Amino acid sequence: MAIAKTRELSESFKASSIRVAFLILVIGVFAMQNPAFINGASILSVIQGMVFVGIAAVFLTILITSGEFDISVGANAALAGTLAAQYVVAGEGVADDRSPWTGLLVGVLVGTIIGLINAFIVLVGNVPSFIATIAMLFIAKSLATYIPGGKPISGYRDSWEAEGIVFRESFFLKNFSIIVLIVIIIVGHILLKRTNFGVVVSSIGSNKEAARTSGTQVKRVKTILFALTGAGAGLAGAVSVFHFGSIYFSLGQGWELTAIAAIVLGGTSLFGGRGSVIGLLFGLALMQTIASGMVAVGIDPWWQTVITGAIVLATLVVDQLRRKVT
Amino acid sequence: MTNKSDFALEMIDISKSFGNTVALSNVDLQVKKGTIHGLIGQNGAGKSTLMKILSGLYPSGTYTGQIIVDGKVAELNSALDAQSIGISIVPQETTVADTLTVAENIMLPEMSRNPLKVYKKSGVVKRASEFLSSYNIPLQPDKLASSLTLAEKQILMIARAIYLQPQVLVLDEPTSSLTGDEIKNLFEVTRTLKSLGITTVFITHKMDEIIELCDSISILRDGKIVCQIDRSGFDVDELVSHMIGRDLGDLYPPQHRVGQDAPVVLKVTDLVVENPRKPGQPLLEPFSFELRQGEILGLGGLVGSGRTEIVKALFGHYKILDGKLEVQGNPIQTRSVSESISHGFGYITEDRKAEGLFFNLAIKQNFTASIIEKLTRASFLQKGEEKSRARVYLETLQVKPQDLDASVSSLSGGNQQKVVLGKSLITDPSILMLDEPTKGVDIASKAEIYKTIVEFAKAGYSVLLISSEFPELLALSHRVIVFSGGRNVGEIASGLENEKELMLMAIGATKS
Numbered sequence: 001m002a003i004a005k006t007r008e009l010s011e012s013f014k015a016s017s018i019r020v021a022f023l024i025l026v027i028g029v030f031a032m033q034n035p036a037f038i039n040g041a042s043i044l045s046v047i048q049g050m051v052f053v054g055i056a057a058v059f060l061t062i063l064i065t066s067g068e069f070d071i072s073v074g075a076n077a078a079l080a081g082t083l084a085a086q087y088v089v090a091g092e093g094v095a096d097d098r099s100p101w102t103g104l105l106v107g108v109l110v111g112t113i114i115g116l117i118n119a120f121i122v123l124v125g126n127v128p129s130f131i132a133t134i135a136m137l138f139i140a141k142s143l144a145t146y147i148p149g150g151k152p153i154s155g156y157r158d159s160w161e162a163e164g165i166v167f168r169e170s171f172f173l174k175n176f177s178i179i180v181l182i183v184i185i186i187v188g189h190i191l192l193k194r195t196n197f198g199v200v201v202s203s204i205g206s207n208k209e210a211a212r213t214s215g216t217q218v219k220r221v222k223t224i225l226f227a228l229t230g231a232g233a234g235l236a237g238a239v240s241v242f243h244f245g246s247i248y249f250s251l252g253q254g255w256e257l258t259a260i261a262a263i264v265l266g267g268t269s270l271f272g273g274r275g276s277v278i279g280l281l282f283g284l285a286l287m288q289t290i291a292s293g294m295v296a297v298g299i300d301p302w303w304q305t306v307i308t309g310a311i312v313l314a315t316l317v318v319d320q321l322r323r324k325v326t
Numbered sequence: 327m328t329n330k331s332d333f334a335l336e337m338i339d340i341s342k343s344f345g346n347t348v349a350l351s352n353v354d355l356q357v358k359k360g361t362i363h364g365l366i367g368q369n370g371a372g373k374s375t376l377m378k379i380l381s382g383l384y385p386s387g388t389y390t391g392q393i394i395v396d397g398k399v400a401e402l403n404s405a406l407d408a409q410s411i412g413i414s415i416v417p418q419e420t421t422v423a424d425t426l427t428v429a430e431n432i433m434l435p436e437m438s439r440n441p442l443k444v445y446k447k448s449g450v451v452k453r454a455s456e457f458l459s460s461y462n463i464p465l466q467p468d469k470l471a472s473s474l475t476l477a478e479k480q481i482l483m484i485a486r487a488i489y490l491q492p493q494v495l496v497l498d499e500p501t502s503s504l505t506g507d508e509i510k511n512l513f514e515v516t517r518t519l520k521s522l523g524i525t526t527v528f529i530t531h532k533m534d535e536i537i538e539l540c541d542s543i544s545i546l547r548d549g550k551i552v553c554q555i556d557r558s559g560f561d562v563d564e565l566v567s568h569m570i571g572r573d574l575g576d577l578y579p580p581q582h583r584v585g586q587d588a589p590v591v592l593k594v595t596d597l598v599v600e601n602p603r604k605p606g607q608p609l610l611e612p613f614s615f616e617l618r619q620g621e622i623l624g625l626g627g628l629v630g631s632g633r634t635e636i637v638k639a640l641f642g643h644y645k646i647l648d649g650k651l652e653v654q655g656n657p658i659q660t661r662s663v664s665e666s667i668s669h670g671f672g673y674i675t676e677d678r679k680a681e682g683l684f685f686n687l688a689i690k691q692n693f694t695a696s697i698i699e700k701l702t703r704a705s706f707l708q709k710g711e712e713k714s715r716a717r718v719y720l721e722t723l724q725v726k727p728q729d730l731d732a733s734v735s736s737l738s739g740g741n742q743q744k745v746v747l748g749k750s751l752i753t754d755p756s757i758l759m760l761d762e763p764t765k766g767v768d769i770a771s772k773a774e775i776y777k778t779i780v781e782f783a784k785a786g787y788s789v790l791l792i793s794s795e796f797p798e799l800l801a802l803s804h805r806v807i808v809f810s811g812g813r814n815v816g817e818i819a820s821g822l823e824n825e826k827e828l829m830l831m832a833i834g835a836t837k838s
Contacts (some may be wrong), residue, residue, distance in 0.1 A: 195444060196438070200438050205425070206426060207421055209419075211423065213421055214434035214435040215405075269425070273423070274425045
């Protein structure tokens with residue numbers, strides 16, 4: 001048993017140490033080009049840059065571990081954020097506004113509903129989740145554009161300003177989005193690695209028949225996961241409005257690719273059966289460091305998407321090779 | 327009901343049909359508590375249908391009869407139902423979650439029932455290792471399932487089933503992928519279970535396993551239980567006759583003579599076929615044979631004896647490591663399917679669902695798929711030509727419906743198989759290799775297929791025939807080469823009367 005424990009620890013240490021070493025290497029390369037890359041402000045900007053997509057990606061990681069997919073997280077965030085903003089900024093003047101906190105609930109609710117619709121189409125309609133959620137991406141994105149008439153919604157925190165609460169001066173409010181990310185990562189990690197539910201999710205992604213013969217109600221578990229993924233995406237959208245005080249319909253654009261790249265970089269198999277939320281955190285950090293680093297060293301922004309795409313391709317190939325080995 | 331029954335499991339008067347085909351008729355199966363009961367029968371005898379009823383896969387209502395577990399009538403509508411009344415079935419196919427550990431796989435049912443409980447790896451491993459050692463199951467609980475061999479996975483599935491503490495454990499052909507030592511190990515586990523009072527139903531078609539392991543057996547033939555025998559009455563000869571015992575002589579068309587002077591069409595010398603699961607390793611010991619013009623040569627043996635791999639190698643699917651091939655006296659090679667076709671080989675797969683047909687296309691398109699280049703002029707398909715070529719086979723094979731535009735997916739199994747046959751015949755092969763040509767086919771279509779095969783040979787072509795239905799093999803072939811235990815163990819002459827001898831050779835009970 002002691003041997004098993006040691007081996008387990010050493011394996012997970014080996015896997016994560018390779019990732020950490022790689023991340024340090026990347027940071028080092030950028031820092032050599034531009035020493036200003038490692039200072040408090042730019043590190044904070046790296047973290048802030050990955051917060052929203054990160055919140056949306058945590059439960060997506062668990063969904064992918066079960067062998068399903070949700071491409072609609074970005075569009076879901078846009079629609080949920082828009083509806084949250086509309087709810088909070090309801091009337092003519094500041095007096096009609098609702099508390100910014102209530103917007104978060106609206107966002108989660110909208111996201112959950114979208115997740116449940118995805119679950120219904122995939123599990124009852126027997127549509128592959130990849131296709132079904134692409135359709136949902138288009139629908140949610142169009143609604144998020146149409147509802148506010150293609151214009152940004154601002155003034156989300158006007159009621160607070162009227163009361164004299166200064167967002168930028170409250171440490172808690174200023175860093176609220178980072179706190180949400182940390183909490184959701186801890187929740188996701190515990191769910192996946194420290195509860196029986198997590199093992200059941202991995203078993204479904206690994207071999208659906210094995211899960212079924214073990215008495216697992218596969219569709220019920222997947223419905224919960226789609227709903228959680230939707231809720232996470234909705235929360236991400238709402239937290240974004242909360243943080244910036246306004247929302248534009250382009251929010252969430254491209255999140256699906258960033259999220260998937262970060263998830264796979266973190267060691268989650270796109271074919272299901274193996275997932276890691278802590279790994280996701282590393283993947284996000286790497287993606288964002290590269291994105292910010294390229295700005296810091298003055299690489300043409302157009303190249304950034306090329307490099308993001310190349311990273312996604314490389315991780316997919318590595319994932320496929322690893323699948324063949326096991 | 328307070329008085330407990332002597333029987334762990336009773337299936338009473340079970341009947342089930344699919345359309346007009348009767349799969350099971352009035353089957354009675356009684357299994358005494360704490361015994362190992364063998365359920366034997368040839369392929370297609372109805373074993374798997376019976377087990378699907380027992381596992382709840384065919385829900386109650388889709389068959390007639392009663393299932394009684396430990397004296398109580400049971401209504402089974404799902405796998406979960408069967409589990410909850412104490413029936414655990416280990417299927418033939420491997421269903422193991424590869425990315426989980428052995429311990430997690432075993433405890434999965436329990437974890438699935440308590441999803442919100444805290445998961446502690448060390449705790450799960452500890453409990454699994456206590457469980458495994460109490461049953462003498464040789465598995466390491468902390469190993470990843472993906473690192474196990476096929477045999478270990480099989481044991482893992484059995485462990486998972488035992489962990490549910492079943493009253494009746496059903497093992498469906500558990501030894502088909504195991505080697506000698508692994509089988510011994512499995513038998514040890516089964517005996518341990520017996521000593522702990524667990525009843526086992528052991529499905530197999532291997533005679534030696536029954537004699538070594540079982541306390542009693544039921545023999546299933548053509549959907550009926552022919553007899554139930556206790557250990558004291560085991561006798562290989564008698565068991566084999568019970569398994570076979572049928573008279574279907576009229577089904578087969580009369581054989582034509584092939585003289586010793588008929589020219590040799592295919593000569594195979596010291597052929598070594600690569601084992602597709604172990605690259606570089608031979609599948610069988612080297613073997614040789616000759617196929618004459620107009621001859622139907624049977625390849626006999628049990629499922630998994632390597633017959634399919636031999637013909638697939640001749641058809642360019644698998645690699646040939648060594649040996650000589652001659653067609654009409656000319657040395658040839660079969661490195662690809664197209665090369666093989668160019669030498670006149672035709673192959674009909676045993677798996678028409680995966681490899682045989684285009685299910686979304688019409689009958690005529692399936693017939694002509696392999697000769698499509700010959701039907702085009704300046705790249706345009708000649709629809710009239712396509713129709714007339716397809717019609718020939720539609721009529722000679724008597725496909726029902728007689729409609730060239732009917733979709734293949736709407737046909738019965740027998741008619742689909744006729745289309746598979748026609749699809750290959752249309753390429754005009756001189757050596758036709760048939761792999762289980764009547765699998766899942768009704769009796770009327772069987773007769774049509776037999777007639778077509780014999781007509782084909784009479785016309786001066788040659789046939790290599792694989793079939794697990796020994797009567798069919800013996801009635802159609804002029805002679806049968808038998809494979810067992812990785813080598814060619816001899817040859818048997820044609821004729822239904824030789825079925826017993828063939829069975830004995832195939833199960834390795836006699837030496838030739």
